[in-house]
Amino acid sequence: MSAAIEGLDRANKFSQLSLPLSQTSACDVCGKPFEVVRRRGRPARFCSDPCRIAQAKAQRSDWSRVNWASRGAAKRIIAT
Numbered sequence: 289m290s291a292a293i294e295g296l297d298r299a300n301k302f303s304q305l306s307l308p309l310s311q312t313s314a315c316d317v318c319g320k321p322f323e324v325v326r327r328r329g330r331p332a333r334f335c336s337d338p339c340r341i342a343q344a345k346a347q348r349s350d351w352s353r354v355n356w357a358s359r360g361a362a363k364r365i366i367a368t
Contacts (some may be wrong), residue, residue: 317343 315335322335
């Protein structure tokens with residue numbers, strides 16, 4: 289019986305820890321504040337799907353530009 293009471297005490301201790309279930313963050317693309325719900329995995333960085341897609345397109349564009357520039361430099365080095 290005492291083990292069950294200790295279990296209840298332990299459960300009550302953890303229930304007193306009040307962690308916020310959500311917090312406010314700013315979107316990486318547009319800067320608009322949005323509410324981030326606490327969950328597993330990476331924290332949310334964007335306020336909406338259009339902002340997430342815009343960032344992904346910009347990142348692909350930057351990578352492509354850098355990749356093509358480095359290929360051109362490599363061709364010039366090989367040619368000499």
